[in-house]
Amino acid sequence: xxxxxxxxxxxxxxxxxxxxxxxxxxxxxxxxxxxxxxxxxxxxxxxxxxxxxxxxxxxxxxxxxxxxxxxxxxxxxxxxxxxxxxxxxxxxxxxxxxxxxxxxxxxxxxxxxx
Amino acid sequence: xxxxxxxxxxxxxxxxxxxxxxxxxxxxxxxxxxxxxxxxxxxxxxxxxxxxxxxxxxxxxxxxxxxxxxxxxxxxxxxxxxxxxxxxxxxxxxxxxxxxxxxxxxxxxxxx
Numbered sequence: 001x002x003x004x005x006x007x008x009x010x011x012x013x014x015x016x017x018x019x020x021x022x023x024x025x026x027x028x029x030x031x032x033x034x035x036x037x038x039x040x041x042x043x044x045x046x047x048x049x050x051x052x053x054x055x056x057x058x059x060x061x062x063x064x065x066x067x068x069x070x071x072x073x074x075x076x077x078x079x080x081x082x083x084x085x086x087x088x089x090x091x092x093x094x095x096x097x098x099x100x101x102x103x104x105x106x107x108x109x110x111x112x113x114x
Numbered sequence: 115x116x117x118x119x120x121x122x123x124x125x126x127x128x129x130x131x132x133x134x135x136x137x138x139x140x141x142x143x144x145x146x147x148x149x150x151x152x153x154x155x156x157x158x159x160x161x162x163x164x165x166x167x168x169x170x171x172x173x174x175x176x177x178x179x180x181x182x183x184x185x186x187x188x189x190x191x192x193x194x195x196x197x198x199x200x201x202x203x204x205x206x207x208x209x210x211x212x213x214x215x216x217x218x219x220x221x222x223x224x225x226x
Contacts, residue, residue, distance in 0.1 A: 004157075033213065043203070045213035058213050090157060092214075100145035100207050103214060105158040 002027045004106035006091050012112045013081055021076045021109050023091030029104075031094045032074040033058065034066065036087040037108075043090070049074055081113040116141045116208045120217035127194055128225055135189040135220045137204030142182050148214065149178050149189050150203040158203065162189070194224045 004025045013019055025032065033048035035058075045058030049068040063085055065077040074093075078085060091106040117140040127133050137147070146165045150158040162171045162178040164187070170179040177190040191198060201221045205214040 031212075035214075040218070042218040043205075043214070043216040048212050050212070056212070092158075102160050102163045103148065103205075104160065105150075107157040108155075 002104070004091055004093055004104050006089075006106040006109050008109060009107060010110050012114065014114050015082055016080050019078050019081060019111075021078075021089060021091075021111070023074045023076065023106060024072050025074075025091075025093040025104070026072065027093065027095075027104070028071065029093035029095055030071075031096060031101075031103075032068065033092050033103075034064070034074070034076050035090045035092065036060065037090065038087050046076070046089075081111075083113050085111065086113045087111060116144075116206055116210070116215040118204060118206050118215050118217040120202075120204055120220050122220060123218070124221040124223075126223040126225065129194060129196060131194050131224075133191050133194055133222075135191070135202050135204075135222070137187040137189070137217055139185045139187075139206045139215070141208055141210070142185055143209040144182065145207040145209060147178075147180055147187050148205045148207070149176075149187075150205060152201045152203060152219070161202075191222075194222075196224050196226050198222060199224050 007022045034046040035043045037043045047066040049055045089109045092103045094101040094103045121136045148163045149161045164180040175192040180187045201219040203219045204217040
């Protein structure tokens, strides 16, 4: 089944404890990206990647890192999480490197930073 | 920066009614516009994608239109059902970037 998977789905952590949220797609998509969703602010892009080893900042990249070492995986890294990073996170992918195609979203990761 | 607005923010209708959700955007230089459905606690499901050169797309009871010059799109849902209850999100892929710019969504409740 074609899908985007994220792990973990739920995570509660404390300020400053490094964490990684994984994202994997099995559709051989070129483009992958991360969004966060917050009440009243909607979905905002954090980072995106157009191919292996090609990443760039989205609208809200502060406090996050990403890597794209393999085409199928695009992990989101929070080196020192803070409470303002409490949010619902989504990974997305699409065929076209620019993202200008149907985008497929993962199920989301709900992160709480205490 | 592209701004996407969805009206209304919330809508409650009785089962069987036809309804229209509205989306407007400020910059007409777009690649495409995509409508998503989001169920509570779940991810986003793509419903329809309209390329900038297209006027509308249809899938089952759903029809989405695009008027790029006026910066508007509508999602028409025919014969609504309780299972249509969800939040509907409009997202624009602009020529100027590599992100989807999302509206804040319309929360739809279809009552039996």
